Amino acid sequence: MTCEHRSELTAYVKGEVSPFEREALRLHLEECEGCAEEAQEVGRVLRALGRLPRIEPSAGFSARATAALVREHPEFAGEGALPRTGFFGRPALRVAGGLAAGFLVATLAGIFLAPRVPKTPDDFSKAGHVAGRVDPEYTPDSPALDGPGPVPRDPSPLLFLRHRTREERPVVETSPTPVLAGLRCLAGEQPTGGAWIGPDGSPSVGLTGLALLAFLGDGRTAASKEFGRAVRKAIEFLVWSQLPSGRLGEGREEILEDHAIAATALVEASLVSWDPALTAAAAKALAYGDYAGRGAATQFWRVLMLRLASLREEGGLVPGFPGGLDKAEGSPTGVAQALALFAGLVAKPPAAPEALARRASGLLERPALLGTERGHFSKNDLCLAHLGSLAMHQYGGALEARWLSPLRDKLIRTQEPAGSWPADFDPVSVVRGRVYATALAILILETPCRYPRMGE
């Protein structure tokens, strides 16, 4: 005789029943031998299905699909460049990997009680209260660089570097500087909740990470006079958005770049604050994610955050900069060239000088900002301009100047009177908006003073 629960067993084995039903069926299986056997059989079939082979797209599938679109809709032909070999020749989708092994620090008590990113302005105002998970009086123990007085004891090389650069800057620059005007624009666009808003109207961890890095890159901290509040609110939002797994925000598992940007910002903020709660959140963000096979930009952020974390010698973030990250040479895209150069420079030990020279020359052949007139903005690539600048700065010398000087001139020429950069400054900023373009433009301009030469 067939048990009446039999038809529920597939859903039960797959976890597609409510918690109440699950418990009821679990108890039933303890008593009904037939159903217990049946559940095992169902499990065997499901496992066999899971082992069925998957196929990989043939080489050039993406390029063929794109070409078919252009043939069918010629209006695409004039918009943006045709795909370069390589970027479109490989599948971006990866089977989600496991979480990184082990967390490095204990979780923050109370911080993860409501790990949901608010989706609407209303949710977000409520989140301000939930942010009691973050101490509302939170003030990182960092020096105020805006005010007069000596710099307090702070072993962070980042803060010393940035402070020194800011001290020197007024002699050579106008007021407000392009960076200062840009930061004021970003601060003006920051909602009270602390997160900058993406084009879909939701708070964005990626944009918030970029904007926070722009403030930090100018030596601003939560204790700064002019932008201290903006920095503090941004940090609070990022910590608030952290899921128990360490992931920042609720993006698709396959898309790790926003998390990587925000994690880098938290790592950097923790380096200049010495706040233990922030360090714990940064370490957890750092430990999250399987980066194998991710895109070059995402990999670049990971290398940067790991190298930054290893600047703190007494630990607290990661044990040190791991090896094996310097493997991207010969890749066809500009960002991959930048990654190969940067990873080769900051690795311990660094790559051979000849290899580095080859990578730097290769990167120079990839101009990142070609359009300074509105009609030509689609040729720009702010992501490449930014990551390429970081790599070239680490390389230094004449090649750094040849890369950075034209970018700097073009950015200053295209800055809008309000301090922002155009929302359509490159194809991605068309989608992600003015904050994306402005934050990246500021980060590029800040390049010489953001990081010491980390390979030295």
Add this chain to the structure above:
Amino acid sequence: MPGAWESLSDSELVAAIQRRTLGAFGALVGRYERSLINFFYHLGWDPQVAEDCAQEVFLRLYRHLDTYEPQAKFTTFLFRVARNLWIDRKRAEAIRGKPLPLEGRVGEEPDRAVRERVAGPGPSPVEILTRRETEEALRAAIDHLPEEQKAVVILSEIQGLKYQEIGQILNVPVGTVKSRMHTAIEKLKERLADLESV
């Protein structure tokens, strides 16, 4: 193209495609090509047909983007288009007859081209034989399922979608998905009963 495409959400990419940004289309293809090709591959076991269908889905997507609602999950929209395309194809085949395959069919000739592309570590010869036997029995069993049950099994077990999403893709209640899945698993179980290696 900008490396940052990879950071955009599906709805952001769709918005960019609607502005006729070719790079965003390429990024969307890159993101879903493997899923889509495998969806069609497990429906028909023909890699060439799978790629043709996947390409056609990407073209159809662009034609129908104005009906996509950003609040909805993109994969639901994607697989709905894919499912409709497969139904259209089966109807056309019923009228015109099935085109002759270029490669050997399952059960007639080992599908070397596919097998060489299958990812995974190298198993021992005994494991190869056992796995092959199981695979082919499973393929044959899946082929015997009615189309609506086959779709549920593939969306659930190959694509890893939840019953709720499958219901939205197939435009049926979750209860129907549940019962189709159960019936399908029962049938597969019967057909695989003699196979020890399952």
